[in-house]
Amino acid sequence: xxxxxxxxxxxxxxxxxxxxxxxxxxxxxxxxxxxxxxxxxxxxxxxxxxxxxxxxxxxxxxxxxxxxxxxxxxxxxxxxxxxxxxxxxxxxxxxxxxxxxxxxxxxxxxxxxxxxxxxxxxxxxxxxxxxxxxxxxxxxxxxxxxxxxxxxxxxxxxxxxxxxxxxxxxxxxxxxxxxxxxxxxxxxxxxxxxxxxxxxxxxxxxxxxxxxxxxx
Numbered sequence: 001x002x003x004x005x006x007x008x009x010x011x012x013x014x015x016x017x018x019x020x021x022x023x024x025x026x027x028x029x030x031x032x033x034x035x036x037x038x039x040x041x042x043x044x045x046x047x048x049x050x051x052x053x054x055x056x057x058x059x060x061x062x063x064x065x066x067x068x069x070x071x072x073x074x075x076x077x078x079x080x081x082x083x084x085x086x087x088x089x090x091x092x093x094x095x096x097x098x099x100x101x102x103x104x105x106x107x108x109x110x111x112x113x114x115x116x117x118x119x120x121x122x123x124x125x126x127x128x129x130x131x132x133x134x135x136x137x138x139x140x141x142x143x144x145x146x147x148x149x150x151x152x153x154x155x156x157x158x159x160x161x162x163x164x165x166x167x168x169x170x171x172x173x174x175x176x177x178x179x180x181x182x183x184x185x186x187x188x189x190x191x192x193x194x195x196x197x198x199x200x201x202x203x204x205x206x207x208x209x210x211x212x213x214x215x216x
Contacts, residue, residue, distance in 0.1 A: 040106030047099035054092035066200035131173035
């Protein structure tokens with residue numbers, strides 16, 4: 001099996017696994033159209049689906065960044081993929097957040113605007129706030145990413161490097177209160193992605209240490 005086939009197979013696995021994890025937990029989506037289902041439940045389960053895909057996209061973005069820094073991808077290909085993944089991840093996070101807001105609003109019968117204010121009063125709200133802060137960081141990344149195309153700035157570059165904090169927060173958010181991510185298949189899948197990020201980061205760190213030893 002050549003590299004192109006392996007890459008294609010990997011893309012298929014990455015694309016379908018979050019949907020499989022979600023379906024395993026929620027079942028047939030048609031059941032959420034029944035009158036006995038609580039208000040907002042359909043939006044809630046759809047929010048969870050987009051959340052799983054957002055977590056996957058953000059993890060894969062980290063992997064692609066490290067692969068590029070290790071020199072395993074062309075710069076032009078990386079720049080294009082980086083911009084595309086960034087836009088898709090932003091769209092997925094907005095859908096995840098927006099659908100969750102409307103689900104809670106329908107369930108409460110009034111606007112759930114308080115969800116957009118960090119709250120550290122209890123376990124659930126602490127990790128809900130981790131996701132909210134992660135979404136805010138993602139907005140910053142999108143803005144600074146656009147600015148980088150037009151203006152070279154050390155401040156913009158520094159702010160854009162906060163994607164590592166974003167990755168940490170969304171993982172904490174998902175693995176703490178996301179029931180699908182906490183399932184057996186979810187833990188295996190997202191642990192593999194997380195360990196891949198860690199492994200590539202170690203490789204990059206070792207390469208930099210070696211280069212400093214060769215060229216002090």
